[in-house]
Amino acid sequence: MNQSPRRWITILIPPLVLLLLTMVVWQLAVTLLEIKPYLLPSPAAVVEAAIEHRSELFSAIWLTGRAAGLGLLVSILLGTATALVFSQSRVVRRSFYPYAIALQTVPIVAIAPLIVNWFGEGFQSVVLVTVIISLFPVITSVTTGLTSIDEGLHDLFQLNQGSRWQQLVKLRIPSAIPSLVTGARTAAGLAVVGAIVGEFFAGASVTERGLGYFVLYAVPNLQTDLLFGCVIAATLLGVVMFVAVSLVGTHLLGRWTAEMETH
């Protein structure tokens, strides 16, 4: 237990030092080389722009975060339900799996206008785009987890007259939890990308402005410093979602992976 703070210091210090050095080099380069702010703003200018637009940025992060979070949740639920159906029938799996793969290859930028046409602009369409982007890793991971059962465990259930339902509930679903966590981690990062792309097309609302809207607004107005602020905010949002999913996953996987004291 005493080693824990030291461990965190060892983990955090190197990347923080690197970040600081990068900031210093960046600031010096912009100042000494007199780079135009619309090409590359200095870190100080980015911080200044972020502070100036802080209330809009915070509400944008909140809005984009809500869309990404809800989209991720729907993806996890829908992806798990789909995987459960896939795991129960080889015929169903073989019939639908190619379309699940096709879902990943859908050029979302091309079909987003169609989604806006069908569902209108606003939060619901942003969430839908997020779901389309983040659903696939959940389906594939959970399907793999549900169907890749250790042969010995399968034999054990068969030998002890385990019904199909018992096998699903007592063996396949618990076996698939680590795969679900892996899929959800991948989906968490994609959900933020999905929400921002969704906002490019469907987030143009007067009252609700997400990070995607701010990116679209900053580029034509040459507000590169604000654009950088949005990129940093989106990155932080992605990290927060990834960490949140990882924490839930670590808690769920405690019995699978945690090193527990034996005495």
Place this chain on the structure above:
Amino acid sequence: MISARQISVAFSPSPALPVLDGLDLQVDQGEFVSVLGSSGCGKSTLLKVIAGLVVPSRGELTVGQGQAPGRSEIGFVFQDPTLLPWRNVIDNIRLPLELRGQPVRSQLDAAGQMLEMVGLQPEDGLKFPRMLSGGMRMRVSLARALVTQPDILLLDEPFAALDDMLRQQLCEELLEIWQELRQTIVFVTHNVSEAVFLSQQVYLMQAEPGRLVDQVEVPFPFPRKASLRGEAGFARLVEDASGRLRETVA
């Protein structure tokens, strides 16, 4: 008892090359036999046929009192402990009873008794598989196989992954359990000394196709103690069985 006559098993990719072909085996009620053979000769398939997990393509099989494998009377210890990592030891042991729909109270009672029988402490019951050593995991696996009080116990190289000392200790404990419960045991191994120490009969198995080709009767009385391994008669029998096994492989 187990009676297998002219058993053949072929898997679909290569039906012309059966895993087992014309295999005969007779094990009497309460007998402890070992099947000795090289890796990949079909020993595990033979156990799965007896357990009803693999259906033979030809031959007659009688297990217990019925004409077909009666799974409820069979306990199976796999090569790996095959424990469910999300369940603690007690919950792993009681799983077969849970799948059969027995009341939870009797599941827990039976699991507690088996925990003790395989030499684990009551507090081990609350530990998870990750917290156990390889030997402890195998004891849990054995307890789980015994919890249904099976008439027939099938063991598929259960101690193969353990170090020699632990392996010998577990063999001695397995014999003690057998002497107490007197199930019919078929023990599969490729370790000659282990087979001779444990069993009353050692069957030698050839590969491609898998078939029992020779038999060594082990005359040593029970209870057998660790000191048996140091006796000249034991060494001679191990040497004899090893020689015959080499002939089957050649």
